[in-house]
Amino acid sequence: MIFQNTQGDGFIHRVNVLTKIILSLILSVLIVFLHQKESLYIFFAASFIYAGMLKKFKAMFVYYLMILVMFSISLFFSFLMGKIMSGHGAGNNDFSMLVPFLRVSVMSNITMVIAFSTTMDSLINSLKYLRLPSFIYFPLIVIIRFIPSFINDVKHIRESLKVRNISINFLTIIIHPFLSVRLLIVPAVIRALRSSDELSIAADIKGILESADTGRYAAVKPKREDFVVGVTAVLIIAAGLFAERGILS
């Protein structure tokens, strides 16, 4: 599957999830304030290479295609509004059209790395390492446990609908939206509530929450890859900021 999370052994997979999240947080703040051509190109190129290290080129292509489609629709509306409100044109120059695209692409590249190279297990392990309370990471463990069983429940609901010769598709959603919800979502909610009760009983019996804060099952230490990514990120951010202030231009 294109969007499947991979547990690869590449350079980017060995970088700690906390390093990736910290990098993403810093860039998410920084990117909002950047507006110069040079700095945005630097960050776009760097983030593109960073995401390219995942070697998930099909997924990257689909990601960019989705961004392009969204921007095309936005541009269409922009053009339409420009026509309606004369004198309030679509843009001042070509670059002003490109700036939002570059900003969104940089953030997409950065978060794509988190999404495709991080497993929930490694995230939970890192959160435990930070000694975060159990009420933060325990729901994440529940999600991992719950999603496969819930998908199975949805399959059962669909099969039971097929038996009654009912199919939920695009047309049913448009023509009978509330009937679709009643047939698909309501039984799913009832099943989810039952699963939730079963899971909480299981957690109580096993004493999972009692032992959750006592220790961690694997050490999380910064590796060589974390230092490489960290130092490179600092250098690129410095270059980007210099470019923003017009020193390189």
Added chain:
Amino acid sequence: MNKKKKYWESWEIVSIGTFAALIRISSFLVSITGGGMNPVAMILKNLIATSLLVILLYRVRKYGVLSLYVLINSIMTMVMMGRGMMIAPMALLAGLIGDWLIVLLGGYRNTAAVLIGLGFYETAYRIASLGLGFLFMRENINLLYFAVITVSIGYTGCIAGIFTGMYFSKELKHAGIIRL
């Protein structure tokens, strides 16, 4: 041995995790079945998500449930779908104020308080999304028109979802699944 009682009980934490997953999968199901940019699917997706959130608030009546849900949902969205990193702090703040409003206006047993708290969270979250959109597209503000249209369509579903959620909760109470 006297052990300090934890604020969150296991069934409450499990419920928050279950609902976070349920909301995500239900929204995804409606999106893929109804087509991504289809207005009916957009309204329905938000309606279901908000209805389920109302059920969660009725099921776990404790200060911080909305904030904890927002936090877990943000982490899940970021790791599983690779988005939502920038909106997360604003969503968390909106969740905290929403929780605070519910307590201030009479607690989680008061229907009007839950309605106002959740309504505030949904409104603040959408305003924050548009504000973020503005920051990203400030060089060409006309691009924001499309975002305003889609967010408004979604918001309609959210507001309807608060009321359908209350209706659902009453039905679940009659079925003996949740206590009101």
